[in-house]
Amino acid sequence: MDKISLLNGVEDNHGGIVVNLMKVKPMTVDEFDSKLDVSLKAWKDQGKKGIWIKLPSELSSLVNTALKRGFTYHHAENEYVMLTYWLPEPPSTLPANASHRIGIGAFVLNKNREMLVVQENSGYFKNTGVWKVPTGTIKEGEGIWAGAVREVKEETNIETRFVEVLAFRESHKAVWQRKTDIFFICELEASTFEITKQDSEIFGAKWMPVEEYANQPYHAKKENEMFKLIANICLKRWQEKGYTGFSTVLAMNSSKGSLYCNADHANLLNGKPDQDSTLTSI
Amino acid sequence: MDKISLLNGVEDNHGGIVVNLMKVKPMTVDEFDSKLDVSLKAWKDQGKKGIWIKLPSELSSLVNTALKRGFTYHHAENEYVMLTYWLPEPPSTLPANASHRIGIGAFVLNKNREMLVVQENSGYFKNTGVWKVPTGTIKEGEGIWAGAVREVKEETNIETRFVEVLAFRESHKAVWQRKTDIFFICELEASTFEITKQDSEIFGAKWMPVEEYANQPYHAKKENEMFKLIANICLKRWQEKGYTGFSTVLAMNSSKGSLYCNADHANLLNGKPDQDSTLTSI
Numbered sequence: 072m073d074k075i076s077l078l079n080g081v082e083d084n085h086g087g088i089v090v091n092l093m094k095v096k097p098m099t100v101d102e103f104d105s106k107l108d109v110s111l112k113a114w115k116d117q118g119k120k121g122i123w124i125k126l127p128s129e130l131s132s133l134v135n136t137a138l139k140r141g142f143t144y145h146h147a148e149n150e151y152v153m154l155t156y157w158l159p160e161p162p163s164t165l166p167a168n169a170s171h172r173i174g175i176g177a178f179v180l181n182k183n184r185e186m187l188v189v190q191e192n193s194g195y196f197k198n199t200g201v202w203k204v205p206t207g208t209i210k211e212g213e214g215i216w217a218g219a220v221r222e223v224k225e226e227t228n229i230e231t232r233f234v235e236v237l238a239f240r241e242s243h244k245a246v247w248q249r250k251t252d253i254f255f256i257c258e259l260e261a262s263t264f265e266i267t268k269q270d271s272e273i274f275g276a277k278w279m280p281v282e283e284y285a286n287q288p289y290h291a292k293k294e295n296e297m298f299k300l301i302a303n304i305c306l307k308r309w310q311e312k313g314y315t316g317f318s319t320v321l322a323m324n325s326s327k328g329s330l331y332c333n334a335d336h337a338n339l340l341n342g343k344p345d346q347d348s349t350l351t352s353i
Numbered sequence: 354m355d356k357i358s359l360l361n362g363v364e365d366n367h368g369g370i371v372v373n374l375m376k377v378k379p380m381t382v383d384e385f386d387s388k389l390d391v392s393l394k395a396w397k398d399q400g401k402k403g404i405w406i407k408l409p410s411e412l413s414s415l416v417n418t419a420l421k422r423g424f425t426y427h428h429a430e431n432e433y434v435m436l437t438y439w440l441p442e443p444p445s446t447l448p449a450n451a452s453h454r455i456g457i458g459a460f461v462l463n464k465n466r467e468m469l470v471v472q473e474n475s476g477y478f479k480n481t482g483v484w485k486v487p488t489g490t491i492k493e494g495e496g497i498w499a500g501a502v503r504e505v506k507e508e509t510n511i512e513t514r515f516v517e518v519l520a521f522r523e524s525h526k527a528v529w530q531r532k533t534d535i536f537f538i539c540e541l542e543a544s545t546f547e548i549t550k551q552d553s554e555i556f557g558a559k560w561m562p563v564e565e566y567a568n569q570p571y572h573a574k575k576e577n578e579m580f581k582l583i584a585n586i587c588l589k590r591w592q593e594k595g596y597t598g599f600s601t602v603l604a605m606n607s608s609k610g611s612l613y614c615n616a617d618h619a620n621l622l623n624g625k626p627d628q629d630s631t632l633t634s635i
Contacts (some may be wrong), residue, residue: 080570084476085475086425127423128426131416132417133432134413135413135416135417138410143431144429144430144434144593147426147427147428147435149425150425150426152426153429166528167490168428168430169453169529170455170491170493171449171452171453171454171455171535172449172452173453173535194366208448209448209453210449210452211452211531211532212533213476213525214523215523232356237614238612239599240611240612241394241496241497241610241612241613242610243495243496244494244609245610246448247428247435247451249430249493250493251491251494251610253455266500300614303622304615313616313617314618317598322578324584328522328523328524329522329523330520330521330579330582330583331523332520333519333596333598335519335585336596340585
């Protein structure tokens, strides 16, 4: 009998093995099963801990085989599924899957110090008559401030500059009944005035006095306390500059992300907010 | 020929169908394939948009079949994989998978105003001699402040109370080369003094003057600018109370999460920080 070769794996920094099958030639279920069997025995003998297999969509016929050998799902993205097997005694110390989704709400003020509000065609506020701040989800690899600027532009065509994060809210089990949503309320300064709404998502968009926004009957209802607190933070910020949020600091390596801290401190360190220099690099 | 019944799906709020197979009887690949075929035709005729199939690990033999019919992976967790199919013309407006992982660093001060520092047995700082703040990853469904308190307890056995978020840092492509990590620097106040380190993860742990921490040679290197900025924020906070972070607000529905805003404003709204009341509910 020919000797069966091991699956081609790379050691990681935590005593584990990563098998990346994204660019391998197709293999049959039987071939994969034999290789997996001898590989697992070898890795166990070597005292390996966490085993990772990254399987492209094209090899989805092998998923079942790996699960039968003791693997479990770890995470998946459009083009692949990641499987893991913790060889030693439990508990496993394998890092968890991505656990959060990040959203933004944009508190946009124009030169008249009115705020930008919208009504949406779908979702929670559909047909309620409630005027809300533009909201959206941060894309994979996108910065919070950059996502806020993008969403406002997409929904209303208003150009803005990021000023500060005013507050953020955690909502547990908000996504797939298990993942947490963190929603950042960002203050932005409008540099254009003419609204052109995006028709598919947005039912209406206009400039509104901040007090009128905060005083909508919706905010007075007990179950909407979280929204009222957020509206009050916007109002507080509008009434006086005494409310300080978190702004971005210009760091050498800010193309890989930003540091957000107390805006006074950020100004001290910066001279200027960092998005001016990194907007085009994201 | 018998009429093939459709897969049992539930309409969602966005014109789509959710097929949950978590608790169905096992079915053969052929049976699933026939049902999927007639179901997809019916849903197309009905003008349905996004189709979701939640497949438990036990039914992993069906993954390949669904992908052949045009489904793609959306996300996966230990016990299931979620598959999606966008029936109309692109672009799909299906919501994205979880995109972020959330970490914390804990700036813990004792009554002598010294800070808690650790050295780790593995990871980036192994064998570097660098003293760092205790760090960790927020668990699924856990609040930021609660995770900070938990990590400090696990690593050093020190009991703490959450005070404020001092700053946060985004690092893009930090997880699986694609997901963003957001790292919250939290100030905590120690209520105990005796350190008992957790041996498997922690090499050393002690109380250190804040200036000594900030002045470690590591922080002077150019490539460590982000760490230096963070150390400077801790130092600034320690030197004067003029640095204000974000604290939590006690809201009616805070068991589902917290609102974090400027600490002065939070104190005004609260009277007290909200974790006192929700610690046991998480």
